[in-house]
Amino acid sequence: MSEPLNGEALGAVGVGAGTQPVEPATSGPSALGVVVAPTGNEEVDALIERLGDADALPTQSHIEVYEDVHRGLRDALTALDDNRS
Template sequence: MNDEMPGLADRAAEEPYEPAGPAPLGLDRELTGHAPVDAHLARLAEVDHLPADGHLEVYEDVHRGLRAELTSLDAHPAPRPYDNRS
């Protein structure tokens, strides 16, 4: 017994499959107040206009940028010059 709908295979053969184009996810991005981080996060909007195979490059670039920002928080500021006027 065949569970498929009659004629379904015929219609599928007639209508070639075309994947849907890129579509925005509609996610809101909230500002963090830290300009470099906000700039990296703003790049995520680029994927709304890219096919899925283009997302990875943007995600990896944003990840690298955010990681660099976090790493910079661990960097110790340069020592201040000694002032012996006091």
């Protein structure tokens, strides 16, 4: 039991003599798979669905989708306030 712990004893794989580098499980980012329940408002539901477009884009392009959705949700909320008047 007094055997020293090392990468081999722990089953770790690293870069060094007699070891191979570990490849990531996926080749790139993957979608989170978040399930969103419909809100009942077609406009809002379409905007929320639009967020899924970011899954197919590189990270630096996500902001465009987020800003578009934010703008649409803000407009939908403004329209609710305008209808109250």
